Amino acid sequence: MLRALGRASTGPVTVGDDELAALRSMLRRVHAALRDAERLSVADHSARLWLVELGDLEYRAEDVFEELEYECRRAAQLEDLKIDLLRAAGAAPTTGKRKREVAQLFAAAPAARLRRKIDDIWARYGEIASDRKRLRLRPGDGAARRPAAGALVPSSSLPRGEIHGRERDLQRVTDLVYRCKPDGGRNYTVGAIVGMAGVGKTSLAQHVCSEEAVASQFDLNLWAWVSQEFDVVGMTAKIVEAITRARPDCSELSALHGTMVEHLAGKRCLLVLDDVWDDNPIHWDTITAPLSCCAPGSTVVITTRSKMVAKMVTPNVYHLDCLSDEHSWYMCRRRASRGGATIDDELASIGQQIAKKCRALPLAAEAAGTTMNTSVTREHWNNVLESNLWADNDEAKNNVLPALKVSYDHLPAPLKRCFAFCSLFPKSFVFDKDALVQLWTAQGFIKTRGECRPEDVGAGYFYDLVARCFFQLSPSHGIGKGKYVMHDLYQELAQFVSGHECRMIHQLNLTGANKTTRHLSIVHDETNSDKELLLKSFCSHDLRTFLFLARMEQVIRGEMPCRRKIVPCGLVTDFECLRVLDLSNTDIVEVPKSIGSLIHLRYLGLDNTGIQMLPESVGALFHLQTIKLNHCSSLTQLPQGIKLLLNLRCLEIAHSNVQMPSGIRVLTSLQKLPIFKGCSVQGTILQPF
Template sequence: MNQMHRVITDRLQGKRFLLVLDDVWDGSCWMSLQVPLKCAAPGSKIIVTTRSSKVAKMMALKIHQLGFLSDTNCWFVCQDAALRGRDPSIIDGSLISIGQSIAARCKGLPLAANAAGNVLSSAIDRNHWEPVEQSYLWDSDVVGQILPALLVSYNSLEKHLKRCFSYCSLFPKEYMFRKNKLVRLWLAQGFVEADKERQPEDIASKYFDDLVEKFFFQRSPYHQESFACYKDYTNSSSNRYIMHNLYHELADYVSAKEYSRIENSTLSNVDEGARHLSLAPSEVQCNEVIQFYPLHNQYSKEYHIPRLRTLLVVQKDDPKNDENTLNINFPSCLFKLFGSLRALDLSNTNVEQLPHSVGELIHLRYLSLENTNIKYLPESISALFKLHSMNLKCCNCLSELPQGIKFLTNLRHLELPSMYDWNVYMPSGIGELANLQTMNTIKVGNDSGSCSMDDLVHLNKLRGQLYISGIENIRSAQITSEPSIKGKGELHKLTLHWSCSDSMFPDDASYVLDSLQPHPDLKELTIKGFSGIIFPLWLGSQYMFNLSVLELKDCENCEELPSLGQLPCLKHLLISSLTCLKHVGRMFYGYEKTSCDGHRSSTSRAFPKLVTLKFMNMNSWEQWDEVEATDFPFLHHLTIKTWIFLRCAERILECYCNIGAYTEIGLRGSDVQLSEVESDKGVSFHAVQYEDVGFAVVSVFVAAASSTVIDVTPQAIFGNSG
């Protein structure tokens, strides 16, 4: 934070600014943020928008409370939502009259006007708008605090969307919804209508998108997850969503009969007719032990709750440390009470083991133990033949998967801990789970009873990302003619990791990597710990025409880079810890045709789409061949953080000033002396010595694009990654 403060201070020192902080919910960082802002010139302004009076009082000297909209402005909001970018002329005079009548019933509330307009957007005609205007729900006395416009909006939903929305009442207000999780819970309950042409997950995902489009969900601005450090490539299915409190109250209202959310620490006095139950303790009660018993009715008879289909333990936010883990206490016979259970979620609790009786939940389709201290899974879990989703993410104490996991042939999603944090034994037989769509990681073992690459051959439904570790355990003689990865066209991200590169000869490593050629639709590829000397030809060929992100890490024996310059979609390239590499030559650019004087054809150019290029820890690097003026046409950010021999550092800078990118170069050494360089394009740089860290940071700008050079510390530029 101190480094960031320094950057902000340097930028704002003595200057006036206007800062807009939009839709603020949490003011806890406000005091820290103010520190670097105080250096600005008088007249600077900060505008904060928030729906929280607590945040407003904490942050603002002057509070402007927005009033209600006029009926006219309500109609403008309503009309805009109804049109969705279409030509306003399609709304004739009679429709305008109906729309204005509907807008007047929104009582000046923008959210209500937006919801009403969304209902009207389905069809711009009188036959659709008049029933909305005449709905009895506008004047209903039973709605209580629920906005009539929201109830009208809910009433317009199709039946399957109503069920999916009602299910959300199991989660507390201000909960961050994960799309994948909700989709799989809906699937477990049978809310998804069958379709021969599409996967159930795709249909349920469309349900979710429909609810977002109709404003029942909003994308959270605080949880935009992206791959690596590349902001323009986002896994939308992992994004978080929030639900406005008024929509949440609507969910509570429409789901009251079958859904129950308990917000204290005792699971008791539950209606025997409940079908869906969640335990969502408040922040105050999170430190208490949550009791799953006694479960008794008024006659002190034990409940069996025969119709219960969902049991969730829910926290508002994902825990960031052990202190936020919920402590639960339940009897070993608990699962015998819930014979019809389809979804069980004990995530973020102190659970260390499941009783053998979990195998009696024969209808269970969804099981989540994410972020628990579970040490092993009982073999009885192999009796859960209907299970389609099992979440074991962040279960870093889990030492092995049960041998019987291969019998869970309906399993579609198996989420495992990250291989960075997890050392686990994976048994053979995973390959029999032919319906698997999600398996984020697999570890190849070194004995006959452990998982092997043969287990991957028939898993051609895998989607998303896959991390393969233990590749050093693959032997050349074990490689079959059937491709283990090439047929998996739904994978978008693949990591190949040699956990112990010294255990494989370079020639064997090269042969193995050549056999691991992925599908041409792959978007991201990381190769880590490869012990071969050269990379396979498929990596640099236009066969990988969809590859957007490539990372080559810890390939310590490699003596030359693959030919990557002609990959048509490559946007981000990271090359790290190739410690034997001395020369980055013209082969790197992928030049196919050269003239007699050694220059390549004028019709080709290297790295036509590359935006980010980073070199890290290239400790033997001595030479980098010059590029042509037409190469790297879109390069925005060039980073070098390495031990570079100083005799070539200045030459590198002279050559790469011509790229025209914003360039940051970190040179380790005690005495770094670099003279100022200016290219024919007016690009200049200067070096700054930071004695405390022994780095020189060189910032290069195109003069036309920026008249200033910003000097920041190496940590701010490079972080701690290697």
């Protein structure tokens, strides 16, 4: 069966069922290759370029399938609405121009253009596959690169730094170690120290182990570094090696357990398992099974970045937070003054500002201090202060970001995409959980199964990132408000891992965007706010996200941001692949009728704008899931065609004087719809769904 897409001057253009099946098969292979690559650390430059090109091909193929689907639905669903609108235009005292506008609504896409897109996809697929074969390195092309020397594996015997600013934490963890009671029927206690990368969990555990009040309580003081690469047998062997001070000569789990029992029986032991990632309870039970032979009062302490791991092993959890700015400056100053350098008051003033950029993370403070120590001069320190501290110096790139990236590498593939997308938001941005999940869903990052709602799955993704310390509750909002913040260094990490695909740029400074950018945000500042933005010359035609972000100071204070005078020109007509379009807090007063051409659009944000109506062409946006019209005081009605948006899940119209159109009750996918007292739909009181 042939599916006609329309007619060109040369006759009908069709796509046969066989070609559709071949396209789907190609897309599945591309998708599988990209998902496999997400589980690997790809260092080869040619391979990374190949994956970028393959990702671009995946985007194009997805767009074509949606265009094919749209053309099938357009004729079936939009023609009736068009007839109704023409009838209404004929009955009302409207102009001929209005009738012509209605007649042109929902026109079919030029078939030749869609045919050309399909042909280009096949040609590009063949080119990428062919180049990959020709350019792939062969085994004899060079010797393998030797791995760089890694960081020292932590242990209780390594030299410890000062515990400045952690005295209270030290006392509380010490109490946790030898005063907590056993739980779960065990004769030993388990305690967990949890916190983000670089916050000082290992250092704190080292100090606790060496405290006389702690060490004197135990016959054996053992330390084992777990790390990301987890293996039950290998981990058990590490514990045996810590006990016997010799590498075991067997690799069978039962024999290793026997050795542990032989050496631990009847002894009071302190075992530290540092940097635990695995959250499989069966693995945990297997490793700790021999500890039941220890004497009562034995203790296991784990350090982890994951709240899920901590919760799995014990209810005795200590959450280690960042330092104060004062203590962060102390660490910077101590490292910067190594070698006897003198720091005067003027340098100290600059240094304190640098320390604030570390956002109280000890690892960052140490790295910043090392950078400052290379030249203890006002000129150098001012350069450090004005630079991007985490992208422009080797100390940060070699020590800070790699430590954080381990957390990213351990994420499941869907969470990696969700986290990288957060690079679109500026530092100190206050994230709304529900809004972020809606954006992830619009981009297809949320994978649902069965009858699970995408809102629930997306919330699970978000709370997983919270549990892994990628987000923290916003200190400016109460618990339960759904507001979160991200540490500056994690925001830097998001920008690093997203590469060119995501770009956050400040208004009028578009040097960061390029032709490979798929997701773009503009953070508004008030400088030259009347100047028009020309995005087309900077961004790819295949842009999928455009966010216009207001300044955060007003949002944090709970105020509505001022409406900005800039609306990027040509955004609707130039970027037809958009999934997300958010022009909230701009001075836009009219949504162009051409918005109906954005057939891939899932998310439309127009909060706090001066729009008076939405065009009927919105009815053609079959994939639309979220419409936000909060604080649109001039808006009085919604288009009749909104009843065709069967995928609409969220309609927000708070503080807007909107009269609901008839037929909205057919939108059974709606999960969120504000109910206004006395608001009616054609005379019928609107009831909750």
